[in-house]
Amino acid sequence: xxxxxxxxxxxxxxxxxxxxxxxxxxxxxxxxxxxxxxxxxxxxxxxxxxxxxxxxxxxxxxxxxxxxxxxxxxxxxxxxxxxxxxxxxxxxxxxxxxx
Numbered sequence: 413x414x415x416x417x418x419x420x421x422x423x424x425x426x427x428x429x430x431x432x433x434x435x436x437x438x439x440x441x442x443x444x445x446x447x448x449x450x451x452x453x454x455x456x457x458x459x460x461x462x463x464x465x466x467x468x469x470x471x472x473x474x475x476x477x478x479x480x481x482x483x484x485x486x487x488x489x490x491x492x493x494x495x496x497x498x499x500x501x502x503x504x505x506x507x508x509x510x511x
Contacts, residue, residue, distance in 0.1 A: 413448070413511070414474045419504040422467040429499065433468070437499065440492045441472060446483035449473040466504075473510065480507070 423429035434452075441450055451471045455464035474480035483489050496503070 413509065414477050414480050415508055415510040416472040416474070416480060417506040417508070418470040418472075419466045419506070420468045420470075420499070420501050421465075421503075422463075423499075423501050426467065429467070429501065433499065437492075437495055438470075440488070440495050441470070444472075444483050444488045444492055445486055446474060446479045447472055448475060477507075 420429075420433075438450065438452065441447065449471075450473070453469040453471075455466050455468070457463060472480075474483060484493065
């Protein structure tokens with residue numbers, strides 16, 4: 413399994429970001445062919461009460477690297493990538509094998 417992990421910093425307008433992210437961006441992600449699963453984590457303050465370093469983490473799961481490449485090359489994958497720019501947030505993206 414290959415996981416594309418996307419970490420989003422805290423946006424200036426959390427409510428506006430969340431509304432767009434969950435109302436538009438996540439449905440686009442879930443429409444990508446070959447995507448096995450999608451999970452979103454909303455970070456909370458740390459055990460010491462400190463603010464989290466990131467606002468959200470999205471994880472997109474694919475069968476393997478070839479499946480991820482094929483999925484992101486589809487019209488839906490390209491639409492998802494293009495929509496990411498509309499979020500106004502420069503995310504950190506990581507790709508890794510999940511066991």
